[in-house]
Amino acid sequence: MNPRTRQVLEFVLDNLVWFMLVFVLVVFSIFVPNYFQLGIFANIIEASSVLGVMSIGLALVIIAGHMDLSVESVAALSAMAVGILFCSAGIGLGIQLHPGWLMVPVSLLIALIVGGIIGALNGYLVVRLKMSAFIITLASYIWVRGLVLVISGGRSAQDLAPAIRWFGIQRLLGLPLTAWIAISCFVVFSLIMAKTPFGRHLVMIGGNETATFRAGIRVNRNLVIAFILAGAIAGLAGWLLAIRTSGATANLGVGLLFNAFAAVVIGGVSLKGGVGTLPGVYAGVLLLSAINTAINLMGLPANFTQVIHGLLVLAAVLLDAFKQTIRQRLA
Amino acid sequence: MSDPLLVLDNVTKNYGAIEALKGISFSIGKGEVVALLGDNGAGKSTLVKIIAGGLEPTSGRMLFEGKEFLARSPAEAKAAGIETVYQDLSLCTNVDVVANFFMGREITKKVLGVPVLDERAMEQVVQKALASAGTRIPSLRTNVEHLSGGQRQAIELNRFVHFGGKLVLLDEPFAALGVEQTRRGLDMIRQVASQGIGVVIITHIMQQAFQVADRIVVIRQGVVAGDVARNKTSPDAVINMITGETLAGAGPAG
Numbered sequence: 392m393n394p395r396t397r398q399v400l401e402f403v404l405d406n407l408v409w410f411m412l413v414f415v416l417v418v419f420s421i422f423v424p425n426y427f428q429l430g431i432f433a434n435i436i437e438a439s440s441v442l443g444v445m446s447i448g449l450a451l452v453i454i455a456g457h458m459d460l461s462v463e464s465v466a467a468l469s470a471m472a473v474g475i476l477f478c479s480a481g482i483g484l485g486i487q488l489h490p491g492w493l494m495v496p497v498s499l500l501i502a503l504i505v506g507g508i509i510g511a512l513n514g515y516l517v518v519r520l521k522m523s524a525f526i527i528t529l530a531s532y533i534w535v536r537g538l539v540l541v542i543s544g545g546r547s548a549q550d551l552a553p554a555i556r557w558f559g560i561q562r563l564l565g566l567p568l569t570a571w572i573a574i575s576c577f578v579v580f581s582l583i584m585a586k587t588p589f590g591r592h593l594v595m596i597g598g599n600e601t602a603t604f605r606a607g608i609r610v611n612r613n614l615v616i617a618f619i620l621a622g623a624i625a626g627l628a629g630w631l632l633a634i635r636t637s638g639a640t641a642n643l644g645v646g647l648l649f650n651a652f653a654a655v656v657i658g659g660v661s662l663k664g665g666v667g668t669l670p671g672v673y674a675g676v677l678l679l680s681a682i683n684t685a686i687n688l689m690g691l692p693a694n695f696t697q698v699i700h701g702l703l704v705l706a707a708v709l710l711d712a713f714k715q716t717i718r719q720r721l722a
Numbered sequence: 723m724s725d726p727l728l729v730l731d732n733v734t735k736n737y738g739a740i741e742a743l744k745g746i747s748f749s750i751g752k753g754e755v756v757a758l759l760g761d762n763g764a765g766k767s768t769l770v771k772i773i774a775g776g777l778e779p780t781s782g783r784m785l786f787e788g789k790e791f792l793a794r795s796p797a798e799a800k801a802a803g804i805e806t807v808y809q810d811l812s813l814c815t816n817v818d819v820v821a822n823f824f825m826g827r828e829i830t831k832k833v834l835g836v837p838v839l840d841e842r843a844m845e846q847v848v849q850k851a852l853a854s855a856g857t858r859i860p861s862l863r864t865n866v867e868h869l870s871g872g873q874r875q876a877i878e879l880n881r882f883v884h885f886g887g888k889l890v891l892l893d894e895p896f897a898a899l900g901v902e903q904t905r906r907g908l909d910m911i912r913q914v915a916s917q918g919i920g921v922v923i924i925t926h927i928m929q930q931a932f933q934v935a936d937r938i939v940v941i942r943q944g945v946v947a948g949d950v951a952r953n954k955t956s957p958d959a960v961i962n963m964i965t966g967e968t969l970a971g972a973g974p975a976g
Contacts, residue, residue, distance in 0.1 A: 586839055587830075587837060587838060587839065588828045588837060588839060591817070591821060591828060592826075594816065594817060595814040595817055595825060597816070598814035598815060598816030598817060599812075599813065599815065599816075601812070602813055602814050602825070603825065604776075604795075604796060605774070605796045605806065605808060606796070606800075607795075607801075607826045607827075608825065608826040609795075609797060666816055
């Protein structure tokens with residue numbers, strides 16, 4: 392094999408999910424009536440913003456060789472906190488701040504802090520007690536959702552303050568600001584992962600924790616930061632979720648975790664850690680969203696989505712194994 | 723002998739009831755190469771880990787450059803100027819050669835106040851370091867998983883030569899190297915020592931120890947069984963110390 396074909400092949404393998412996304416979009420545009428519209432594409436991006444943001448945090452922790460199952464519940468808790476404080480109907484307290492725009496940074500900060508605290512707790516337990524992140528965050532997944540039920544009493548908060556909801560309504564270039572927030576998160580965290588020592592260290596920790604420890608990298612510190620980031624990002628996802636639904640219900644976001652997993656795996660992140668990039672994850676998120684949109688447009692019962700997502704995850708894992716074999720041939 | 727760089731004074735390590743190190747005392751001078759020999763399980767690797775900050779000793783003390791020294795983590799040992807090359811597990815195969823070379827001390831530049839990896843500067847340094855050591859690696863941007871065992875060890879050896887520090891610990895560094903590369907590796911060690919850096923090398927191969935070391939320290943069952951200058955001993959005598967046929971300082975048996 393000459394070096395050129397090899398380079399091309401490596402490039403295709405590295406960006407496989409983007410090719411899949413383009414392929415899927417082209418196929419749907421040809422075969423699904425009304426699919427090929429700017430509005431539809433905008434909708435695909437818009438519908439994926441909450442899932443996208445949540446997937447970033449999950450991907451960070453998985454790339455570092457660990458796991459965070461709690462992101463979905465954390466998002467729900469943050470959304471509920473914002474909902475209770477700033478909604479005017481249901482269980483909402485309807486707190487007003489003057490001037491009104493002040494509610495935006497305050498609510499955002501609350502969502503981030505709630506998420507960050509739970510992330511810090513997860514990280515501390517994983518690093519200090521050296522317990523499996525899977526178990527620790529599974530516990531968080533359960534108790535944090537329980538906490539949402541407790542503080543809401545199973546009821547919901549509606550009518551989020553208009554100043555906050557403005558982010559979901561105001562559009563820029565055809566996309567609501569919430570979608571732009573998701574996109575900028577991907578840009579910022581992609582840069583952090585690819586260009587900064589912190590990102591490089593996370594990837595290396597995921598690849599070989601012993602080696603990074605021996606090389607003098609503060610593994611525990613980096614891991615705790617990764618968990619805090621995952622929690623805070625989940626908090627941001629919860630904030631977006633509250634804006635999107637203009638409030639919060641006790642079962643808000645149920646099932647998002649599995650979609651986030653699907654997106655992360657489809658996006659080329661290895662569950663073994665150390666492999667994967669955030670742009671790939673974004674492509675995975677968009678791919679899921681594109682398929683959902685197609686299902687809606689074709690008028691299939693929504694129940695099919697879950698079957699298709701499951702098969703997609705399976706396909707992604709098989710594809711990953713296949714990619715590994717090709718790479719070994721290349722080497 | 724020159725000034726002692728590192729002095730170990732009665733260092734012990736227990737794992738529960740098991741005494742891995744029963745009290746090790748020896749010293750390493752600046753620019754001196756000490757070969758640490760001993761049978762499997764004698765406690766050589768434990769000792770290296772204690773000096774390198776991977777393990778804490780149960781008791782005893784260490785003096786580094788005349789000052790009390792105890793590294794609680796590899797980061798602390800590194801900060802003090804102690805470099806370690808392990809026989810296994812010290813490369814991240816999921817990233818490229820440059821990233822591995824600079825693991826933990828990446829060159830950065832500030833962009834808007836944020837430290838950003840300076841890939842070009844790092845790549846140039848690695849290029850130069852590997853070229854001067856005569857190591858050929860096709861592309862510095864390939865992930866280490868695609869490299870051979872010899873190439874991997876070459877990265878590690880060049881890493882310690884480049885960063886130097888004050889004391890270098892090598893735990894069986896030549897296990898995966900060919901004849902020519904091993905010879906070059908031994909040259910590297912002499913070259914590093916000539917800059918005044920202390921070197922401790924663990925090896926199983928007597929010939930290597932006699933080629934490179936100024937002094938040979940033998941550990942048997944957690945104690946120092948022999949500490950002799952290379953030119954005052956012979957491979958046979960050292961083998962006797964390792965296997966326990968000769969007690970330290972007791973002179974040749976029979």
